[in-house]
């Protein structure tokens with residue numbers, strides 16, 4: 001397992017920075033975003049330090065990426081996003097990535113600004 005001691009998400013995995021956890025297993029951690037965009041906003045990360053989606057290799061990481069995506073509906077349901085959600089992976093500077101440890105946003109829940 002790769003770890004970067006300067007990476008804030010590796011520090012969250014190690015328990016050196018507190019987080020509000022939503023899910024954990026041997027491979028992944030999910031925790032609530034510190035600055036949520038919506039009522040449900042969870043970040044799912046592999047515990048392995050991989051900087052970006054562009055650093056993944058299909059022959060090595062396809063299974064992990066599939067398992068990460070497969071966690072989204074379960075987490076959305078558990079967190080109360082019953083009417084849909086978005087999954088977002090920002091990649092690199094043009095992709096708006098701020099934290100260089102691969103993560104998937106799961107964003108949903110009731111939208112007070114939406115009609116009906």
Ligand code: 5GP
Nearest residue numbers: 008019031032033034035090096097098099
């Ligand atoms: P990015 O733009 O890299 O896809 O998103 C990074 C996300 O991580 C942002 O939504 C930001 O609010 C969140 N974030 C940054 N630092 C922390 C932190 O220390 N704790 C938590 N829970 N979220 C963080």
Ligand code: ZN
Nearest residue numbers: 007010049101
């Ligand atoms: Zn990291």
